[in-house]
């Protein structure tokens with residue numbers, strides 16, 4: 004078994020934030036900044052999207068904490084998809100290690116994908132393959148510009164694969 008990834012204090016801090024988010028901040032405008040001041044976790048922030056703040060656990064994993072209702076839903080969905088998606092395409096999803104209410108721990112995939120035609124084509128093809136397996140890979144290609152959403156895509160060197168790091172919006 005792996006070592007415990009979060010301390011009991013980390014869980015306490017996260018739960019407290021989730022409670023505040025629900026009771027006070029669901030309709031607030033700048034939930035991300037509110038979360039930044041309320042969520043006193045001992046980890047460095049390495050990224051943030053509209054729905055989640057992401058911390059580096061410095062052991063090869065990241066912790067994503069929801070800063071909105073959608074973030075809670077996306078964390079839950081990401082965990083479910085990783086568990087249930089029975090296809091070889093699953094190797095293109097960043098591995099989920101653990102999750103709980105409002106949070107998820109996932110392998111860290113650091114390397115950005117070069118924004119060139121070859122990779123554009125690869126991402127488009129991959130999205131089509133997912134669709135053929137019944138999985139709609141939402142938020143991977145911009146519907147207006149048809150450009151990949153590079154922030155949600157990484158490259159994993161050890162197996163030479165394009166990896167989706169944000170598949171909370173995917174639908175089976």
Ligand SMILES: Nc1ncnc2c1ncn2[C@@H]1O[C@H](COP(=O)(O)OP(=O)(O)O)[C@@H](O)[C@H]1O
Nearest residue numbers: 050051052053054055057110111112154168169
């Ligand atoms: N597995 C990961 N490894 C490394 N960085 C990540 C990982 N997951 C997320 N990040 C960073 O955090 C940012 C926000 O995470 P993301 O899951 O896309 O949140 P949101 O649902 O809010 O868009 C990403 O754009 C990326 O910079």
Ligand SMILES: [Mg+2]
Nearest residue numbers: 052154155169
């Ligand atoms: Mg994202």
